[in-house]
Amino acid sequence: MTKNTKLLNWVSEVAALCQPDNIHWCDGSQREADELCALMVKNGTFKPIPARPGSFWCRSHAGDVARVEDRTFICSQDKDDAGPTNNWCEPAEMKAKLHGLFKGAMKGRTLYVIPFSMGPIGSHIAHIGVELTDSPYVVVNMRIMTRIGAKVLTELGAHGAFVACLHSVGAPLAPGQTDVAWPCNPDHKYIVHFPEEHTIWSFGSGYGGNALLGKKCFSLRIASCMARDGGWLAEHMLILGLTNPQGQKIYIAAAFPSACGKTNLAMLTPTIPGWKAECIGDDIAWMKFHSDGRLYAINPEAGFFGVAPGTSLHSNPNAIHTVARNSIFTNVAFDEAKGDVWWEEMTAQSPAKLTSWLGEEWAPGTGKKAAHPNARYTAPAEQCPVIDPAWQDPNGVPISAILFGGRRPTTVPLVFEALSWQHGTFLGSQQSSETTAAQAGAVGVARRDPMAMLPFCGYHMGDYFAHWLKIGKTPGAKLPKIFYVNWFRKSADGRWLWPGFGENARVLKWIFERCAGTGKAVQTAIGWLPTPDALDISGLKVSNADLAELLSVDKAKWLAEIPAIREHFAKFGAKLPKGLVAELDALEKRLKA
Ligand code: O2Y
Numbered sequence: 001m002t003k004n005t006k007l008l009n010w011v012s013e014v015a016a017l018c019q020p021d022n023i024h025w026c027d028g029s030q031r032e033a034d035e036l037c038a039l040m041v042k043n044g045t046f047k048p049i050p051a052r053p054g055s056f057w058c059r060s061h062a063g064d065v066a067r068v069e070d071r072t073f074i075c076s077q078d079k080d081d082a083g084p085t086n087n088w089c090e091p092a093e094m095k096a097k098l099h100g101l102f103k104g105a106m107k108g109r110t111l112y113v114i115p116f117s118m119g120p121i122g123s124h125i126a127h128i129g130v131e132l133t134d135s136p137y138v139v140v141n142m143r144i145m146t147r148i149g150a151k152v153l154t155e156l157g158a159h160g161a162f163v164a165c166l167h168s169v170g171a172p173l174a175p176g177q178t179d180v181a182w183p184c185n186p187d188h189k190y191i192v193h194f195p196e197e198h199t200i201w202s203f204g205s206g207y208g209g210n211a212l213l214g215k216k217c218f219s220l221r222i223a224s225c226m227a228r229d230g231g232w233l234a235e236h237m238l239i240l241g242l243t244n245p246q247g248q249k250i251y252i253a254a255a256f257p258s259a260c261g262k263t264n265l266a267m268l269t270p271t272i273p274g275w276k277a278e279c280i281g282d283d284i285a286w287m288k289f290h291s292d293g294r295l296y297a298i299n300p301e302a303g304f305f306g307v308a309p310g311t312s313l314h315s316n317p318n319a320i321h322t323v324a325r326n327s328i329f330t331n332v333a334f335d336e337a338k339g340d341v342w343w344e345e346m347t348a349q350s351p352a353k354l355t356s357w358l359g360e361e362w363a364p365g366t367g368k369k370a371a372h373p374n375a376r377y378t379a380p381a382e383q384c385p386v387i388d389p390a391w392q393d394p395n396g397v398p399i400s401a402i403l404f405g406g407r408r409p410t411t412v413p414l415v416f417e418a419l420s421w422q423h424g425t426f427l428g429s430q431q432s433s434e435t436t437a438a439q440a441g442a443v444g445v446a447r448r449d450p451m452a453m454l455p456f457c458g459y460h461m462g463d464y465f466a467h468w469l470k471i472g473k474t475p476g477a478k479l480p481k482i483f484y485v486n487w488f489r490k491s492a493d494g495r496w497l498w499p500g501f502g503e504n505a506r507v508l509k510w511i512f513e514r515c516a517g518t519g520k521a522v523q524t525a526i527g528w529l530p531t532p533d534a535l536d537i538s539g540l541k542v543s544n545a546d547l548a549e550l551l552s553v554d555k556a557k558w559l560a561e562i563p564a565i566r567e568h569f570a571k572f573g574a575k576l577p578k579g580l581v582a583e584l585d586a587l588e589k590r591l592k593a
């Protein structure tokens with residue numbers, strides 16, 4: 001147990017409010033996880049997957065399948081601190097509402113206390129949180145996604161600070177009432193952040209980012225505020241290590257909006273001989289300055305919570321191998337004949353008969369999806385065949401390059417390098433991606449998602465841009481170079497111009513060479529582009545014409561972007577840093593020259 005009085009008092013307060021039947025302090029052991037999984041098998045939440053040792057299939061309530069941005073709030077004291085991209089409510093008003101909802105919310109259930117570390121325990125880049133939850137599903141997922149248990153309490157000590165994360169599925173049980181397989185409260189969901197207090201309250205949902213509070217809520221929304229105050233960066237970025245045939249290695253961080261193949265890039269298998277890519281993380285990067293002036297990054301997580309549909313031996317063999325055991329699959333389909341899970345595009349041909357994510361009998365050709373498009377696997381990072389040897393290094397890894405990018409069929413070249421940190425910040429601030437069928441709303445619309453942080457920045461995005469610019473002015477800083485990539489260019493007749501997947505290593509090779517000072521580049525109005533011979537396309541079936549198009553700058557198309565960027569910037573009002581307006585004006589001037 002702990003002597004941390006702040007924690008002990010908080011657990012007592014929450015227990016008095018939520019009135020659970022029991023309180024269980026999680027030790028993080030295998031035995032504890034086995035007992036919780038057995039409990040969930042008994043009550044119908046989990047079904048063991050015979051084909052995958054230590055793994056379970058789980059189906060959520062049909063109304064609890066994804067993050068709920070419209071129910072997500074940043075409750076800063078001052079509304080202006082939440083900014084135009086977040087929902088805001090006055091903190092006292094929200095607390096009064098939440099107290100009403102949480103009162104008696106855990107009746108008939110156990111309150112689990114989960115001490116967790118985001119990042120290697122004891123790392124100076126890591127931070128500790130404690131999640132109080134009435135969901136055993138959350139406990140076993142948090143055990144994979146973070147480091148939990150007794151060793152975290154030891155690190156916390158009697159006086160250590162922690163991010164307080166309170167979660168309830170919002171479904172109290174009356175005496176004798178039988179539980180459902182996926183308890184939740186679909187009509188009363190609240191995902192609420194109090195940034196000044198480093199506190200999170202989540203009610204009504206048991207799913208993913210709404211309930212595993214170490215992920216988006218802590219590691220991005222609260223941590224972005226901590227990073228602003230502490231002079232570091234908490235970003236929605238993968239981290240990978242890239243080694244050249246001579247054994248020299250750099251680390252790259254990259255931010256992409258959804259549906260841009262972020263996990264695939266994080267676990268990429270290079271097609272070019274002698275090059276090796278290794279994964280540190282697929283979703284979040286915390287970067288702090290080291291005394292050598294460089295930014296060092298950790299992946300605060302310890303697992304992957306990846307989208308299953310679309311994941312295959314073709315698109316991401318390393319992810320497929322990662323989820324072979326000790327994994328939880330939520331809202332995929334089940335193949336009774338094989339004793340295994342299945343999802344769209346996992347295999348070229350779908351099985352003849354499945355149980356769908358809705359628990360219904362499913363056969364091909366019905367027009368319905370067998371797995372929910374946001375079905376997820378939860379899997380330990382250490383099981384990834386290409387996990388980087390330094391992924392648990394408490395000092396983090398030095399970042400040489402930061403990549404922004406999106407899905408753009410026209411205009412944006414395959415890759416270009418920013419002219420400076422300020423220009424790179426500008427590129428990230430206007431980052432856009434075309435929506436796909438996997439997302440809500442219209443398909444094929446370019447949506448601005450600055451630094452891929454739109455739903456995850458815990459404060460005013462104008463201030464966030466200013467923070468990025470301030471990082472660039474840190475005395476003695478040796479900053480990463482910033483690049484912009486677009487794997488999704490199409491020809492006029494609708495063909496993909498670039499093969500993507502493992503071939504993206506060719507672009508990473510040029511980025512590596514730019515960082516090493518050897519990559520050849522030509523300066524254009526939008527930044528540095530590879531010279532035609534600088535990109536290694538040996539053995540690749542890309543015609544010279546297609547390559548020229550991939551590496552071209554269409555000034556008219558870029559000029560047409562300018563009003564859209566100005567409109568996007570206008571949203572941030574007086575808090576939009578002048579440095580970004582200067583970059584936009586300079587871009588326009590260069591394009592018109
Ligand atoms: O739907 C959810 O709750 C998961 S969202 C998610 C999960 C893993 C990595 N990234 C995301 C995201 O929305 O960016």
Ligand code: MN
Pocket residue numbers: 236283
């Ligand atoms: Mn993400």
